[in-house]
Amino acid sequence: MHYDQRAADKAAKQEKLTEAVQLLAESNAYTAAAAKETGQTKTLLENKSLTLKKRAVTAANFTPSSAPTFIDQIWTSVKTVFFGFFLATIVAVPVGVLCGMSPWFNAAMTPFIQIFKPVSPLAWLPLAFIVIMWYYAGYSSGETFFNKAFLISASTVCLCSLWPTLVNTTLGVASVDKDFINVADVLRLSWWQRLTKIILPASLPLMFAGMRISLGVGWMVLIAADMLAQNPGLGKFVWDEFQNGSELTYARIAFSVIVIGMIGLVLDRIMIFFRNLVSFGNPSPV
Structure with missing residues (x-):
């Protein structure tokens, strides 16, 4: 693998890490909002927070397609x-x-x-x-x-x-x-x-x-x-x-x-x- 491909892989990985941080921040915001609510609204906010957290984990574990197995x-x-x-x-x-x-x-x-x-x-x-x-x-x-x-x-x-x-x-x-x-x-x-x-x-x-x-x-x-x-x-x-x-x-x-x-x-x-x-x-x- 050439170094230009490695640079592209590194950039793609960094982009996904940035996305993961943003998703995690949104998830924390929904968690904080859910703490102030009750009933169905609280459940919806918690579910949204959990979904964003799963997306953040997926983005953080992203592996470039050209990365070695x-x-x-x-x-x-x-x-x-x-x-x-x-x-x-x-x-x-x-x-x-x-x-x-x-x-x-x-x-x-x-x-x-x-x-x-x-x-x-x-x-x-x-x-x-x-x-x-x-x-x-x-x-x-x-x-x-x-x-x-x-x-x-x-x-x-x-x-x-x-x-x-x-x-x-x-x-x-x-x-x-x-x-x-x-x-x-x-x-x-x-x-x-x-x-x-x-x-x-x-x-x-x-x-x-x-x-x-x-x-x-x-x-x-x-x-x-x-x-x-x-x-x-x-x-x-x-x-x-x-x-x-x-x-x-x-x-x-x-x-x-x-x-x-x-x-x-x-x-x-x-x-x-x-x-x-x-x-x-x-x-x-x-």
């Missing part, structure tokens, strides 16, 4: 978390392999990893917001491939979820059985052959265990990022319902929490499935 918001969140997870993986795996193979490189990277790993997503999000908004400053909404809010959320997911994969990849590569390395020396395998035929296959179980943790972290981070970046995903849906304050707000938020948890469970099962595919011996059920 709940299914659309689920799909947006899933796309965002997988995109951020993909970015984190293509950064974390090569760096983790280098850290595991080279003690010198590991010693150089460890301070940076320990400094940035504990940083909260609430700290990364404003930084991602500033950088992406600066980069997009010279472009109109139709000239860019990715939506700004989507990139902000995905970047935050990437920055927060790459660390478990990086640490586990480093551990997996560094803990490869020394007998395998000795065999590689005897066979005089090249660096690339050692990497592809011995090191990566032996470290895949731990690597995928790290990816499983990373995807779970990314899903948790995404909900908060969607709220703050206004990416039209599940986080934004929860935030909008919280601000809406209608009689169905609690039920919708509670249902969203269940959906978020169920999707997290499915993502976790997917990563367990892939981890077990590359595990040796009896795969772990958890």
Whole structure:
């Protein structure tokens, strides 16, 4: 959805909110008038007040026709978390392999990893917001491939979820059985052959265990990022319902929490499935 359409939707929503306020004011006026009357006149005024109040609630809950549905918001969140997870993986795996193979490189990277790993997503999000908004400053909404809010959320997911994969990849590569390395020396395998035929296959179980943790972290981070970046995903849906304050707000938020948890469970099962595919011996059920 382009930003001009979003502006139109926002204007339509604002118009309906203004209408709701006016209807509520009229309803209160009829209620005040009914308090001074008796008999049939009072009943008529109260009924009129109730009708206006129902119209006000309907206007306040107005949703633009082009607004994303709940299914659309689920799909947006899933796309965002997988995109951020993909970015984190293509950064974390090569760096983790280098850290595991080279003690010198590991010693150089460890301070940076320990400094940035504990940083909260609430700290990364404003930084991602500033950088992406600066980069997009010279472009109109139709000239860019990715939506700004989507990139902000995905970047935050990437920055927060790459660390478990990086640490586990480093551990997996560094803990490869020394007998395998000795065999590689005897066979005089090249660096690339050692990497592809011995090191990566032996470290895949731990690597995928790290990816499983990373995807779970990314899903948790995404909900908060969607709220703050206004990416039209599940986080934004929860935030909008919280601000809406209608009689169905609690039920919708509670249902969203269940959906978020169920999707997290499915993502976790997917990563367990892939981890077990590359595990040796009896795969772990958890």
